[in-house]
Amino acid sequence: MKNLSADIVVIGGGSTGVGVLRDCAMRGYSAILVERADLAQGTSARFHGLLHSGGRYVVSDHESARECAEENAIVSRIQPQAVELTGGLFVVTPQDDPAFGDKFLAGAQSAGVWVEEITPGTALRQEPRLNPGITRAFRVKDGTVDGWQLAWSAIASAKEHGAQVLTYHRVTQIHSADGAVNGVSATDLRTGEDVRIACSFVLNCAGPWAGDIARAAGCSPVEVVPGRGVMVAMAHRLVNTVVNRCIVPADGDILVPVHTVCVIGTTDHKVSDPDHLEIPRNEVQQMLDAGEVLIPGFRQARALHAWAGARPLIKDDRVSASDTRHMSRGMAIIDHSGRDSLRGLLTIGGGKLTTYRLMAQHMVDFMEEQTGNVHPCTTADEMCPGGEKGHNYLITHRLKDREADRLESPIICECELMNRKMFTDLLKAQPNSSMDDWRRQLRIGMGPCQGGFCSARVAGIAHEESAVDADRATGLLKLFLEHRWIGLWPLLHGDQVRQAALDQWMLHGTLDLDHVPSSKGVEPEVTKPKEPLVVPASDEGKKSTTEVKEGNND
Amino acid sequence: MTDTIVIGGGLAGLAAAIRLAQAGQSVTLLQYGVGGLQLGQGTVDVLGYAPELVSDPFAGLDAYVGGHKGHPYSLFSPDEIKASVDWFAGLLPDLLVPGDGQNHRVPTALGAMRPTYIVQSSMHVPADVTSVAIVGLRQLKDFYPKMCAENLAKTSGWATSPYWLDFPARAGGVDSTATSYATDLDDPDTLARFAAALKKAIGNEDAVGLPAILGLRNPQVWSVLAEAVGKPVFEIHLGPPGIPGMRLTHELTQEALRLGVRVILGSKVIGFESEGGRISGVLHQQAGRDKVYKADNFVYAGGGFESGSLAMDSYGVVTETLFGLPLAMGQGDSGPLPSHEDLITGDYWADQGLFLAGLAVDSAMKPLDGKTAVYDNLHVAGGILAGAIRWSEKSGDGIAIASAVRAADAILDAQSAKQPRNEGKE
Ligand SMILES: Cc1cc2nc3c(=O)[nH]c(=O)nc-3n(C[C@H](O)[C@H](O)[C@H](O)COP(=O)(O)OP(=O)(O)OC[C@H]3O[C@@H](n4cnc5c(N)ncnc54)[C@H](O)[C@@H]3O)c2cc1C
Numbered sequence: 001m002k003n004l005s006a007d008i009v010v011i012g013g014g015s016t017g018v019g020v021l022r023d024c025a026m027r028g029y030s031a032i033l034v035e036r037a038d039l040a041q042g043t044s045a046r047f048h049g050l051l052h053s054g055g056r057y058v059v060s061d062h063e064s065a066r067e068c069a070e071e072n073a074i075v076s077r078i079q080p081q082a083v084e085l086t087g088g089l090f091v092v093t094p095q096d097d098p099a100f101g102d103k104f105l106a107g108a109q110s111a112g113v114w115v116e117e118i119t120p121g122t123a124l125r126q127e128p129r130l131n132p133g134i135t136r137a138f139r140v141k142d143g144t145v146d147g148w149q150l151a152w153s154a155i156a157s158a159k160e161h162g163a164q165v166l167t168y169h170r171v172t173q174i175h176s177a178d179g180a181v182n183g184v185s186a187t188d189l190r191t192g193e194d195v196r197i198a199c200s201f202v203l204n205c206a207g208p209w210a211g212d213i214a215r216a217a218g219c220s221p222v223e224v225v226p227g228r229g230v231m232v233a234m235a236h237r238l239v240n241t242v243v244n245r246c247i248v249p250a251d252g253d254i255l256v257p258v259h260t261v262c263v264i265g266t267t268d269h270k271v272s273d274p275d276h277l278e279i280p281r282n283e284v285q286q287m288l289d290a291g292e293v294l295i296p297g298f299r300q301a302r303a304l305h306a307w308a309g310a311r312p313l314i315k316d317d318r319v320s321a322s323d324t325r326h327m328s329r330g331m332a333i334i335d336h337s338g339r340d341s342l343r344g345l346l347t348i349g350g351g352k353l354t355t356y357r358l359m360a361q362h363m364v365d366f367m368e369e370q371t372g373n374v375h376p377c378t379t380a381d382e383m384c385p386g387g388e389k390g391h392n393y394l395i396t397h398r399l400k401d402r403e404a405d406r407l408e409s410p411i412i413c414e415c416e417l418m419n420r421k422m423f424t425d426l427l428k429a430q431p432n433s434s435m436d437d438w439r440r441q442l443r444i445g446m447g448p449c450q451g452g453f454c455s456a457r458v459a460g461i462a463h464e465e466s467a468v469d470a471d472r473a474t475g476l477l478k479l480f481l482e483h484r485w486i487g488l489w490p491l492l493h494g495d496q497v498r499q500a501a502l503d504q505w506m507l508h509g510t511l512d513l514d515h516v517p518s519s520k521g522v523e524p525e526v527t528k529p530k531e532p533l534v535v536p537a538s539d540e541g542k543k544s545t546t547e548v549k550e551g552n553n554d
Numbered sequence: 555m556t557d558t559i560v561i562g563g564g565l566a567g568l569a570a571a572i573r574l575a576q577a578g579q580s581v582t583l584l585q586y587g588v589g590g591l592q593l594g595q596g597t598v599d600v601l602g603y604a605p606e607l608v609s610d611p612f613a614g615l616d617a618y619v620g621g622h623k624g625h626p627y628s629l630f631s632p633d634e635i636k637a638s639v640d641w642f643a644g645l646l647p648d649l650l651v652p653g654d655g656q657n658h659r660v661p662t663a664l665g666a667m668r669p670t671y672i673v674q675s676s677m678h679v680p681a682d683v684t685s686v687a688i689v690g691l692r693q694l695k696d697f698y699p700k701m702c703a704e705n706l707a708k709t710s711g712w713a714t715s716p717y718w719l720d721f722p723a724r725a726g727g728v729d730s731t732a733t734s735y736a737t738d739l740d741d742p743d744t745l746a747r748f749a750a751a752l753k754k755a756i757g758n759e760d761a762v763g764l765p766a767i768l769g770l771r772n773p774q775v776w777s778v779l780a781e782a783v784g785k786p787v788f789e790i791h792l793g794p795p796g797i798p799g800m801r802l803t804h805e806l807t808q809e810a811l812r813l814g815v816r817v818i819l820g821s822k823v824i825g826f827e828s829e830g831g832r833i834s835g836v837l838h839q840q841a842g843r844d845k846v847y848k849a850d851n852f853v854y855a856g857g858g859f860e861s862g863s864l865a866m867d868s869y870g871v872v873t874e875t876l877f878g879l880p881l882a883m884g885q886g887d888s889g890p891l892p893s894h895e896d897l898i899t900g901d902y903w904a905d906q907g908l909f910l911a912g913l914a915v916d917s918a919m920k921p922l923d924g925k926t927a928v929y930d931n932l933h934v935a936g937g938i939l940a941g942a943i944r945w946s947e948k949s950g951d952g953i954a955i956a957s958a959v960r961a962a963d964a965i966l967d968a969q970s971a972k973q974p975r976n977e978g979k980e
Contacts, residue, residue, distance in 0.1 A: 460698025509945030
């Protein structure tokens with residue numbers, strides 16, 4: 001067993017956790033983040049990619065709208081490399097009520113969100129594929145954000161301030177004595193080794209899994225209601241601006257251009273297990289229909305990949321639990337000292353990736369309220385590493401880079417313009433990672449061929465360059481293809497069927513991958529715990545004292 | 555007037571065109587795109603896995619077909635398949651080495667030993683080889699000798715040693731494709747330089763395995779190289795573009811041209827005309843104006859899903875995209891297809907039912923609607939046939955050749971029944 005210690009342990013390496021870690025570290029605390037898988041692979045990897053301008057909330061929730069507008073500007077500034085300033089449009093389609101546009105304008109004005117009405121003709125000139133029947137259009141400052149870039153650069157910043165990160169470590173128990181948290185136990189999923197971290201505060205940022213963590217601390221149940229949303233990436237940027245339908249927020253009403261694709265989303269269904277999120281075909285169909293409303297001919301365009309994420313909403317009595325979209329979009333912080341008589345533990349739920357920095361600030365402020373220490377939050381002032389040049393992401397960045405270094409390093413993934421050096425640099429930094437971990441950082445296999453051409457190259461290089469033996473390299477390759485298929489089969493149609501057949505020919509037909517020996521279990525099982533989390537003798541009586549602090553009401 | 559128009563210049567289309575031209579027919583081949591041969595490995599598979607490794611592909615066929623209802627091979631006897639494949643091998647005796655009743659095993663870039671019935675002479679490994687140098691080229695990103703060698707040590711029984719060779723296809727290049735290497739090696743001077751570098755790089759192994767880049771137009775590159783290094787040299791399968799596949803396409807196209815086949819490349823057949831249950835012409839997309847090509851017979855060898863002849867739309871509706879022919883899951887099946895939800899499943903390693911879908915045909919390879927031929931003069935061959943997951947079984951080439959030969963012979967039989975000819979088919 002390994003022993004560590006820190007002032008604070010942050011659980012969960014999604015956007016919320018990395019934001020909280022960075023904030024703690026910048027206020028001078030020693031902090032360790034514990035994540036059971038890789039950084040940003042939960043909800044923060046399976047979201048829509050919209051850096052909200054606030055436009056979506058101007059009618060329903062002014063406070064949320066204002067926060068989004070402010071955080072949008074901050075995140076674009078401190079992490080420019082993670083954000084593309086695409087701009088956004090709200091359009092009234094022939095199916096929508098033009099009068100809603102007036103509510104939208106009025107709401108924007110009182111929320112302080114920048115909105116400008118333009119003529120449908122101007123909107124169509126900007127986005128020629130838009131439904132020519134739109135009756136009104138509004139410009140907003142929506143952007144698009146890469147959750148992985150955001151998380152990794154926030155982590156780099158936190159590390160500069162002394163924070164530590166343990167990925168592929170699952171928290172198994174939160175220890176306490178005399179009604180106060182004093183440590184966290186975790187298992188290193190790669191080696192099986194147990195780690196105990198002595199600490200005086202735990203910040204539970206486990207998103208949809210936050211309830212499990214509260215249980216591991218012996219608290220009475222925190223009900224998290226995962227709201228599953230399905231998204232579909234199209235193989236091209238059918239639009240270069242975020243396009244929203246100007247209606248009361250609904251399913252499939254936003255089309256987000258991110259990197260080389262554009263993503264239509266999303267749905268919202270209450271589910272019970274965030275570890276096993278289905279991608280139901282009817283929801284994929286629903287998204288294609290929704291796309292058709294915004295972009296006629298959408299169904300003829302090439303659909304690439306689908307995924308599902310779970311909104312980490314903490315149950316709130318004000319709305320019924322089956323309609324998760326209308327639960328508070330704002331965050332909720334649960335204070336376990338009042339609720340469970342356990343000091344030193346806060347649980348956060350809800351929120352948006354856009355407002356991750358602000359959520360972290362609220363959480364760390366709340367912690368300091370309890371501990372009596374006061375430090376200013378400086379996370380909005382300091383740039384995260386990698387963004388020094390101040391340039392926001394542009395889709396042409398990689399093209400420009402490859403133009404410059406094409407005589408130095410071969411291109412390994414043609415779809416995403418990733419060269420060998422980018423990969424070997426990452427390999428040096430993270431030799432034990434899986435191919436999906438590498439994918440999230442470099443976009444390997446995320447383009448039209450879905451890994452058909454590049455994945456075998458990546459396996460070969462990983463073996464050539466590092467300590468990965470041939471069995472493991474082949475095992476990683478097989479697992480990667482298996483994982484790509486999860487997001488392919490529920491939507492497979494059109495040109496992507498053709499691609500799937502070609503990929504089968506290449507990998508199975510020509511290279512005979514099925515008959516190459518490989519090891520199993522090349523990636524730790526993160527979703528199925530070996531042993532159940534510690535279940536406490538529950539104390540039902542405490543339930544009524546739940547104190548939910550609403551971020552929105554601050 | 556053309557006797558027969560063949561649509562599709564992959565293995566099935568070229569084989570049918572050659573067979574018909576050999577018998578004296580006037581043949582026009584309409585080809586769009588590169589054809590599956592150039593994406594594959596340039597060998598002729600008959601049956602490689604059933605699903606266990608198959609050594610004699612013909613001996614096991616009856617049993618295999620018995621267990622796979624609707625398999626395209628159920629349309630042929632093993633003897634007929636063997637005769638067709640042997641006829642095909644005889645077209646290019648310098649290039650193709652049949653397996654003498656047994657499958658060859660050819661290494662792949664990932665280090666599997668892939669079973670196949672006919673190899674190209676450049677892939678042949680003498681039986682007494684026990685140690686092999688596996689040589690990669692630094693500038694070729696599709697081949698990693700260490701990975702290949704380590705896996706081959708387990709799958710082949712050879713002692714393998716990996717080596718790197720620094721040999722850019724173009725001076726200063728870091729990203730050379732298999733195609734540029736292959737074209738370069740066609741040049742005798744480059745080949746000599748390559749041979750010298752190779753000889754210096756390797757140890758005293760019995761033989762040398764190289765990625766499949768050994769010449770595009772000159773099929774003797776491998777033997778020149780073997781002579782120069784003083785030991786057998788063989789090619790290892792790479793992903794596309796497949797040089798041996800291009801080589802085979804080229805040689806077959808040359809043979810077709812030599813036999814007088816009119817080959818029209820690069821544009822698509824986009825429609826057809828029919829009259830009284832017969833196809834009278836096909837509409838060919840051309841610059842300026844689309845053109846109708848007329849013929850007595852038509853062989854449609856447009857390939858499967860990978861070639862675009864079969865497609866599934868966003869509602870899950872599967873169609874044959876040119877003639878709108880009825881689809882089935884196998885031979886003897888008369889459709890309709892199961893719903894798309896049953897055709898594609900979440901198990902990546904399972905064969906997907908979708909890829910069984912295709913055309914069911916009669917004994918003359920005429921596509922069927924129920925029990926009757928849809929058009930009296932339309933025959934099909936190759937990957938468009940229903941009933942096999944060809945990449946798993948390693949059966950695509952055998953199916954293509956057997957069906958092409960049958961389609962061609964059916965056309966010739968019908969022709970000689972009508973107007974007996976002297977110059978019969980062989
Ligand atoms: C469908 C959908 C679309 C969305 N679109 C947008 C959008 O366009 N814009 C936007 O701003 N927001 C969007 N959101 C919201 C946003 O994605 C989330 O609010 C945000 O990603 C939540 O981050 P998180 O860190 O709280 O949770 P997560 O990212 O889920 O992080 C929680 C982490 O905890 C880890 N964990 C769980 N159990 C343990 C354990 N025992 N030990 C250690 N670690 C553990 C998990 O592995 C996980 O990585 C969307 C959400 C959904 C579901």
